[in-house]
Amino acid sequence: MCAAGTEEGLYRTSQINNRRYLGNKYKLLPFITRVVEEECGAIASVADLFAGTGAVSSAFANRVLVTNDLMYSNYICNFAWFGAEPYEPRRIVDAVVRYNALRDGGENYMTGNFADTYFSRADCGKIGWIREDIERSYEGGEINGRERAILITALLYAMDRIAKTCGHYDSYRRGAEFEQSLELSVPLAAVDNNPENRCFNEDANELVKRITADLVYIDPPYNSRQYCDTYHLLENVARWRKPQVFGVAKKMDRSGMKSKYCTRGAAEALQALIRDVRARYILLSYNNMAEKGNDRSNAKISDEDIFRILGQKGRVQVFSEGYRAFSAGKSEITENAERLFLCTCFDEER
Numbered sequence: 001m002c003a004a005g006t007e008e009g010l011y012r013t014s015q016i017n018n019r020r021y022l023g024n025k026y027k028l029l030p031f032i033t034r035v036v037e038e039e040c041g042a043i044a045s046v047a048d049l050f051a052g053t054g055a056v057s058s059a060f061a062n063r064v065l066v067t068n069d070l071m072y073s074n075y076i077c078n079f080a081w082f083g084a085e086p087y088e089p090r091r092i093v094d095a096v097v098r099y100n101a102l103r104d105g106g107e108n109y110m111t112g113n114f115a116d117t118y119f120s121r122a123d124c125g126k127i128g129w130i131r132e133d134i135e136r137s138y139e140g141g142e143i144n145g146r147e148r149a150i151l152i153t154a155l156l157y158a159m160d161r162i163a164k165t166c167g168h169y170d171s172y173r174r175g176a177e178f179e180q181s182l183e184l185s186v187p188l189a190a191v192d193n194n195p196e197n198r199c200f201n202e203d204a205n206e207l208v209k210r211i212t213a214d215l216v217y218i219d220p221p222y223n224s225r226q227y228c229d230t231y232h233l234l235e236n237v238a239r240w241r242k243p244q245v246f247g248v249a250k251k252m253d254r255s256g257m258k259s260k261y262c263t264r265g266a267a268e269a270l271q272a273l274i275r276d277v278r279a280r281y282i283l284l285s286y287n288n289m290a291e292k293g294n295d296r297s298n299a300k301i302s303d304e305d306i307f308r309i310l311g312q313k314g315r316v317q318v319f320s321e322g323y324r325a326f327s328a329g330k331s332e333i334t335e336n337a338e339r340l341f342l343c344t345c346f347d348e349e350r
């Protein structure tokens, strides 16, 4: 993050990677782009079907992009960064400066449900007030859909910076001080994205039936940890339907948001997905944690299944880059490899 000047004062700016997210591939972009550059011919379009933060899409921002994620909070960030709709940067700066000058957001859905949990009562007041104001400005026609998405993204990134968690919203650190207070930064989203870019918020297995791309990148969850559980609070604020929340972690009802890729049905889901892909190349990221960590971190799809499924679609090559990782729930460090499975599809004509 860095600071920039305005007539009103200073504001910070943020980039796509200024957020914590499980399985985020930002650090692997040199590896991913090297494999694509060396192994695939000219690529004019990329579909990132499990886009998460959109980090991988950002490496292909000069191509036509399709982004997709099951979570609305990721869809909204992807639309902010890559959306085809033009926007007026001045409106974002003005709103961010105004939001950061807010002293007291009063009582609202956030104070009523989350005061002094993940955020202080004062910050909950501000988060609720700002989220409400974004919706009011959009409904009143003062900002367009892309500006709404960029402001929600600015709010989610600001929440992530100060949340009293270790990045996941399964629990908060009780008794710890609230060290920082909410400050939004201006996301430096390109104004001139490709007009053909499209962003979706649906099950990849459904979307894949309606799109084509030169390269389809697939980065599904690989273990039983559901993203809607881990990031329920960001999802709640992004959707802003103000549902009832339950339990110590204050989670909303998440039925209908669960991913098949976190269940025993993962291999079957991947098989159906790959069958429906229409692309010249499929690039799959899949961790090698099968039977290595604890039960929860074990990979849901075996290497055997991956080779079998991709092998039915084309010629398969594997590339790997090793790194050392902590296995969740255990304190020892395991040798881990991030692997890319590249499938050159038999039917390249499409």
Ligand SMILES: C[S@@+](CC[C@H](N)C(=O)[O-])C[C@H]1O[C@@H](n2cnc3c(N)ncnc32)[C@H](O)[C@@H]1O
Residues within 6 Å of the ligand: 021, 022, 023, 024, 025, 026, 049, 050, 051, 052, 053, 054, 055, 056, 068, 069, 070, 071, 074, 202, 203, 204, 205, 219, 220, 221, 222, 227, 228, 258, 259, 260, 261
């Ligand atoms: C490993 S993360 C992707 C990380 C991403 N490549 C990045 O760099 O930020 C997996 C993502 O898949 C999404 N997801 C899970 N099941 C899905 C499905 N059936 N369709 C679309 N997205 C899904 C999750 O919400 C999560 O954001």
